[in-house]
Amino acid sequence: MSYLSLNNINFLAILICFAIVCGLTISLRLMIQRSANHLLDDELAQRDNFALGISYASQVTMLCICVAYLFNDLGVVRAQTHPLQVALHIGLIIAFVYFGQWIHRKWILYQFDEEEAILKQNICAAMVDSGMLLGNTILVLGLYHWVHPKGWSDLLVVALGFMLLQLLFALDSKIRESRFAKLNQGASLQQNFNLRNTSIGIRYAGKSIGLSLAMYAGLHSAPYHGAKVVENLFSVVMHCGVMWLFLYIGSYVLLHLSLPKVNIGLEVDHQDNVGIACLEFAVFCSIGYLLINLFSV
Secondary structure (H helix, E strand, O other), X not given: OOOOOOOHHHHHHHHHHHHHXXXXXXXXXXXXXXXXXXXXXXHHHHOOOHHHHHHHHHHHHHHHHHHHHHHHHHOHHHHHHOHHHHHHHHHHHHHHHHHHHHHHHHHHOOOOOHHHHHHOOOHHHHHHHHHHXXXXXXXXXXXXXXXXXXXXXXXXXXXXXXXXXHHHHHHHHHHHHHHHHHHOOOOOHHHHHHHOOHHHHHHHHHHHHHHHHHHHHHHHHOOXXXXXXXXXXXXXXXXXXHHHHHHHHHHHHHHHXXXXXXXXXXXXXXXXXXXXXXHHHHHHHHHHHHHHHHOOO
């Protein structure tokens, strides 16, 4: 007869990790309540603000992923012996994620006020914002996994690599906007978010998360050259750029094999076809995850 057994240290790790997540969630709730000018339970339960609920859920997910990833990487023994170091790692990772979200809101999608739209119950805006938040989470953890920063020189490489990959995010977004305008008589994708087309938001989120997974695969396969900044940045551009191409080629093939006789752009852009948008979401995320596993062999 076999028995399920766990070491006491595993229970301790779970308790410490869960306590940190609970504390961060309370801080997050207070922060969102302050920005929404409402009690969060009133906003979600009485006003039925689904958009804010999606945004809140993605942020809670981000906190859990970051804390769990770090505890798995650093270990509970290190958390006990060097609590300030672990707290610094968690704080830096969360700060990078929110900085990436700020870049996305204020620089990449500068024509569209996502925060205001979410408070106005725009689910499309919530999907766009949440997709980029989770995408930045994957991106930051990918950089951490690649570098494992131990000093200021490593942190500098992480910061420069992060900004370089934000440029790749921006370029990808501009290509998407250009393609949308070309297929929709010059219409602006950012302005179209205000029309509350949920399927467009789902597709945008799927491509953002898929791209971040592809970048994670690129970072996983890229060699790290220590404190050599130029060599590291060149390695990031080359490997993540190749994964970016693989992502779109693989997704294009898989989508056309899945729905060979359907005009996907027409269905999503004009018919608000959530089902097809979910298929696009799934395909991009699946190809991104496939790249991670293929380049981990």
